[in-house]
Amino acid sequence: METGSSEKVNLSHHKIHTEIVIDAPADLVWSVLTDTANYKDWAVFLVGIKGEIKDGSTITVDFQLDSAKEKLTTLDHTISVVEGTEFFWAEKGPGGIRDNHHFCVEPLEGGKTRFVQSDEIMGGITFLMGGRLAKMYVEGYQAFNRGLKVEAERRAQSA
Structure with a gap:
C-alpha cells in the first residue's frame, strides 16, 4: 500500500503526506533509513x-529536486530524533x-512496517x-519511500 497527498x-501553507507499507520489521526499516552512507545505492x-x-x-541533506538534472539542493538541518521511531527537522x-x-517508522502486525514521510511548507x-x-515533494517523497521499501525488503530477505 502506498499513498501520497498534499x-x-x-x-502560504501546504501539508504533504506520504506513506508506504514495507514487508520488513520496523527495526530493520529504521536501520536502512539511518544508514545514510548507503543512500547513494537506493535513495x-x-x-x-x-x-x-x-x-x-x-x-x-542533499535533494535532487529534478531527476532529469544533476543539480543538488543542499541544506543543513538540526534534527530531533526519537530513536527507532522518528526523526524530523x-x-x-x-x-x-x-x-x-x-x-516515522511504525511497526505493524505480521512483521511489517508503515513508513510515513510528511512535511509542511509555509x-x-x-x-x-x-x-x-x-x-514535487509528494512525487519525490513517494520515490524515496519506494526505494526505502525495496532496500529494506532486500535486506530482510538477505538476513
Missing part, C-alpha cells in the same frame, strides 16, 4: 544525508520557507511556489 491549508529525491541521525545533531530554508519534514515565498513545491 493539502493547501491557505495561500531518490533525498539522495544523501551527511552526519549522524542523533537527537540534536546537525545534518547536511523544522527550520527556515531558501526563500524564507519554513519546512517541517518528518520521517511562509516565505510559499504563496508563490507552494502548489508546485507540494506536488
Whole structure:
C-alpha cells in the first residue's frame, strides 16, 4: 500500500503526506533509513544525508529536486530524533520557507512496517511556489519511500 497527498491549508501553507507499507520489521526499516552512507545505492529525491541521525545533531541533506538534472539542493538541518521511531527537522530554508519534514517508522502486525514521510511548507515565498513545491515533494517523497521499501525488503530477505 502506498499513498501520497498534499493539502493547501491557505495561500502560504501546504501539508504533504506520504506513506508506504514495507514487508520488513520496523527495526530493520529504521536501520536502512539511518544508514545514510548507503543512500547513494537506493535513495531518490533525498539522495544523501551527511552526519549522524542523533537527537540534536546537525545534518547536511542533499535533494535532487529534478531527476532529469544533476543539480543538488543542499541544506543543513538540526534534527530531533526519537530513536527507532522518528526523526524530523523544522527550520527556515531558501526563500524564507519554513519546512517541517518528518520521517516515522511504525511497526505493524505480521512483521511489517508503515513508513510515513510528511512535511509542511509555509511562509516565505510559499504563496508563490507552494502548489508546485507540494506536488514535487509528494512525487519525490513517494520515490524515496519506494526505494526505502525495496532496500529494506532486500535486506530482510538477505538476513
